[in-house]
Amino acid sequence: MSWIPHTVIQPYQVLSQRTSIVWTIGGSDSGAGAGIQADIQAINGLRARDAAPGSTLAVAQACSIITTVTAQNSESTSDVLAVPLDMLEQQWMQLLADMPPAVIKISLLASPSQVEWLADQLDSWPAGLPRPLVIYDPVAIASSGDVLTAEPILESVKQELLRHIDVLTPNSHEVLAMTGIALLFSGDMQRAYDKFREYGVKSVLFKGGHIGQLMDVELTETHVMDAWSNGDCWRYCLSAKVETKHGHGTGCSFAAALASGLAQGYALEDAFAIAHAYVQQGLKAAVAQGKGPGPVLHLGWPTHWQDFPRTANDLCELDLPTQGFAPCPSDLGLYPVVNSPEWLERLLQLGVKTIQLRAKDLSDGAAEPLVIRAIELGRKYQARVFINDYWRLAIKHQAYGVHLGQEDLDDANIEEIASAGIRIGLSTHGYFEMLRAAALKPSYLAVGHIYPTTTKNMPSTPQGLTKLQQQVSLLKSVLPTVAIGGIDWPRAKQVRATGVASIAVVRALTQAEDVEVATAQWLGLVGAGALQ
Numbered sequence: 001m002s003w004i005p006h007t008v009i010q011p012y013q014v015l016s017q018r019t020s021i022v023w024t025i026g027g028s029d030s031g032a033g034a035g036i037q038a039d040i041q042a043i044n045g046l047r048a049r050d051a052a053p054g055s056t057l058a059v060a061q062a063c064s065i066i067t068t069v070t071a072q073n074s075e076s077t078s079d080v081l082a083v084p085l086d087m088l089e090q091q092w093m094q095l096l097a098d099m100p101p102a103v104i105k106i107s108l109l110a111s112p113s114q115v116e117w118l119a120d121q122l123d124s125w126p127a128g129l130p131r132p133l134v135i136y137d138p139v140a141i142a143s144s145g146d147v148l149t150a151e152p153i154l155e156s157v158k159q160e161l162l163r164h165i166d167v168l169t170p171n172s173h174e175v176l177a178m179t180g181i182a183l184l185f186s187g188d189m190q191r192a193y194d195k196f197r198e199y200g201v202k203s204v205l206f207k208g209g210h211i212g213q214l215m216d217v218e219l220t221e222t223h224v225m226d227a228w229s230n231g232d233c234w235r236y237c238l239s240a241k242v243e244t245k246h247g248h249g250t251g252c253s254f255a256a257a258l259a260s261g262l263a264q265g266y267a268l269e270d271a272f273a274i275a276h277a278y279v280q281q282g283l284k285a286a287v288a289q290g291k292g293p294g295p296v297l298h299l300g301w302p303t304h305w306q307d308f309p310r311t312a313n314d315l316c317e318l319d320l321p322t323q324g325f326a327p328c329p330s331d332l333g334l335y336p337v338v339n340s341p342e343w344l345e346r347l348l349q350l351g352v353k354t355i356q357l358r359a360k361d362l363s364d365g366a367a368e369p370l371v372i373r374a375i376e377l378g379r380k381y382q383a384r385v386f387i388n389d390y391w392r393l394a395i396k397h398q399a400y401g402v403h404l405g406q407e408d409l410d411d412a413n414i415e416e417i418a419s420a421g422i423r424i425g426l427s428t429h430g431y432f433e434m435l436r437a438a439a440l441k442p443s444y445l446a447v448g449h450i451y452p453t454t455t456k457n458m459p460s461t462p463q464g465l466t467k468l469q470q471q472v473s474l475l476k477s478v479l480p481t482v483a484i485g486g487i488d489w490p491r492a493k494q495v496r497a498t499g500v501a502s503i504a505v506v507r508a509l510t511q512a513e514d515v516e517v518a519t520a521q522w523l524g525l526v527g528a529g530a531l532q
């Protein structure tokens with residue numbers, strides 16, 4: 001019956017870029033602060049601007065299917081009119097014939113028959129069209145407190161619609177209305193997730209604006225926390241609460257921004273962090289437009305560091321110390337990554353001043369002599385030698401620095417590395433990971449992989465130039481950045497043009513026809529970085 005594959009959505013999942021059209025299916029708000037009007041502003045407003053030259057990143061385009069006309073202003077809703085089913089059908093068919101969606105965002109549904117009609121459409125999605133990702137923002141309770149979705153509708157939503165939903169975005173009132181679970185402790189979110197899962201939902205993003213304070217998460221006293229889970233893992237976004245009464249349309253705008261990010265080829269967890277930032281920036285600027293609470297403002301792609309959340313994969317991470325690591329120069333220059341002390345010496349002799357020993361999958365015993373030799377060479381050539389993975393050995397022999405990946409972060413003793421006074425570089429593969437790593441105040445952040453690479457099996461999708469450029473400019477006054485992954489000589493200039501200070505390469509040097517010539521060429525373009 002269902003066309004939904006029973007796969008778990010992964011946080012790093014990226015939609016294929018065949019279209020960037022988002023259908024928003026919901027109600028018209030005559031005050032335009034919420035509903036379809038807010039959705040269109042958020043979907044089209046969150047277009048990734050400043051595309052780097054050669055970028056293939058698509059921009060989002062909103063289409064709408066109106067289910068309901070509401071008569072409302074900033075103070076109240078006086079009437080709600082359900083659009084007849086045949087008119088819904090007409091809107092659906094027109095769009096399907098011409099502008100099929102990458103993402104469908106569903107919000108206000110006015111009757112059980114509208115819910116059933118929509119579930120039928122999704123059930124019979126044309127076999128020849130790729131399946132869109134479906135987000136459902138329940139809109140049971142508006143931020144004004146108005147009840148917009150009555151009990152019988154929620155019942156058919158549970159029975160008919162939820163099995164089609166890839167990302168459900170309820171606030172705490174909606175969680176209570178749909179599951180009977182009040183979100184008082186963090187564990188309640190897991191219980192609520194399990195309940196939603198019984199109805200077939202693939203993942204749930206609990207919108208924090210209304211979660212309020214969780215008794216066991218101290219930070220939620222002062223911070224707003226959104227949490228997403230697919231049943232396998234959790235992702236959290238936290239920001240300082242914006243004290244404002246002008247938050248009309250926050251929930252709609254958040255879910256619409258999420259849809260926009262996904263349609264434009266951002267991984268789910270990255271679209272999550274970007275949508276969170278989009279709403280934060282809009283709330284900070286919100287003002288009254290009528291006599292009641294004003295709407296969240298739509299201010300385009302978020303570009304200010306202070307609007308972005310702290311992110312975490314586990315609530316325990318919020319307790320990690322954030323005193324930071326020993327700094328390194330913001331300009332690390334050309335940064336070869338090599339697998340032996342022999343390669344290290346060869347490149348250091350050619351003038352390289354930042355380099356990494358990446359000798360994979362050795363026991364600490366087997367790696368130790370290589371690490372000792374690499375550190376000696378660093379001292380001899382007055383170069384910055386980073387040790388990949390073997391952080392205990394890096395501490396033991398006082399390396400200049402260590403480089404760790406996201407998974408290593410779960411195992412390594414971050415406090416021990418920080419107090420050893422050695423530098424740390426962290427790998428990141430998108431906005432979410434970048435924000436998670438930045439919370440630890442490392443010495444630099446590596447952004448990758450930029451292009452496809454054969455050097456390493458990557459679970460994530462190449463980020464490309466635009467995403468690199470966005471993150472580099474966001475991090476400009478925060479942390480040094482390094483670009484890595486698939487960067488060869490023909491691509492070097494455009495990578496450099498993003499403003500990234502350092503470029504890390506493996507094959508571009510180790511597989512160069514003439515290593516001496518290639519190294520000189522790269523050093524000419526990127527430089528060797530700051531002197532110690």
Ligand SMILES: Cc1ncc(COP(=O)(O)OP(=O)(O)O)c(N)n1
Pocket residue numbers: 335337356358388389403404405406408425426427446447448456482484504
């Ligand atoms: C400069 C730089 N950036 C990223 C990586 C990748 O590190 P990691 O994610 O730990 O993966 P492995 O290199 O260990 O496979 C790197 N090594 N250097």
Ligand SMILES: Cc1ncsc1CCOP(=O)(O)O
Pocket residue numbers: 337448449452453454455456484485486487504505506507508
């Ligand atoms: C280690 C690593 N981490 C992300 S991409 C990558 C490999 C980069 O190698 P290359 O420069 O040969 O594409």
Ligand SMILES: [Mg+2]
Pocket residue numbers: 388389403404405408
């Ligand atoms: Mg590693």
